[in-house]
Amino acid sequence: MTATVPHPRQHAGERLLTPGEVATLFRVDPKTVTRWATAGRIGSIRTPGGHRRFRESEVKTLLAELTTEATEPVRNA
Amino acid sequence: MTATVPHPRQHAGERLLTPGEVATLFRVDPKTVTRWATAGRIGSIRTPGGHRRFRESEVKTLLAELTTEATEPVRNA
DNA sequence: AGTCAGTGGGGTAATTAGGGAG
DNA sequence: CCTGTCCTAATTACCCCACTGA
Numbered sequence: 407m408t409a410t411v412p413h414p415r416q417h418a419g420e421r422l423l424t425p426g427e428v429a430t431l432f433r434v435d436p437k438t439v440t441r442w443a444t445a446g447r448i449g450s451i452r453t454p455g456g457h458r459r460f461r462e463s464e465v466k467t468l469l470a471e472l473t474t475e476a477t478e479p480v481r482n483a
Numbered sequence: 484m485t486a487t488v489p490h491p492r493q494h495a496g497e498r499l500l501t502p503g504e505v506a507t508l509f510r511v512d513p514k515t516v517t518r519w520a521t522a523g524r525i526g527s528i529r530t531p532g533g534h535r536r537f538r539e540s541e542v543k544t545l546l547a548e549l550t551t552e553a554t555e556p557v558r559n560a
Numbered sequence: 561a562g563t564c565a566g567t568g569g570g571g572t573a574a575t576t577a578g579g580g581a582g
Numbered sequence: 583c584c585t586g587t588c589c590t591a592a593t594t595a596c597c598c599c600a601c602t603g604a
Binding site for chain 4: 437453
């Protein structure tokens with residue numbers, strides 16, 4: 407396991423995700439998530455130790471923006 | 484879980500946070516917050532019994548300083 | 561007096577950061 | 583241009599038990 411369970415008790419639903427969790431959501435390597443943060447494509451919060459945390463809301467929004475639905479119906483349905 | 488909510492009305496300007504509460508803000512383990520205090524990365528106040536408390540204003544400031552917003556637009560959006 | 565979540569201290573595994581080469 | 587992997591070092595997470603604090 408990585409950490410504690412999700413917190414229902416945060417500021418304003420400001421849950422944070424670890425690089426590994428974000429990597430799982432996008433099905434990529436955690437290293438890639440780090441590069442996104444370095445490139446400024448996704449906001450990040452650094453711990454005093456240097457590790458990164460990501461806003462869950464931002465990650466979800468990003469996922470939604472990059473999601474494309476099928477526009478043509480299946481011909482054999 | 485680490486931080487519960489039972490809380491005394493800490494009136495006055497300076498509200499104090501428990502290690503568990505600070506840990507929640509940074510999405511880390513309460514033990515990690517303790518190490519930050521030991522390493523001098525964050526100021527702490529010790530109770531006569533040895534437990535630590537952190538200044539909310541200092542924590543918030545630190546959190547804000549370590550926060551980076553996304554600057555580059557998403558390619559596929 | 562007694563309960564009990566939270567904390568401290570110590571020690572060991574798991575993640576992460578960073579650079580670099582493919 | 584972007585990503586996954588290898589490496590080392592640093593940071594963090596989870597385990598124990600004893601004590602604090604409300």
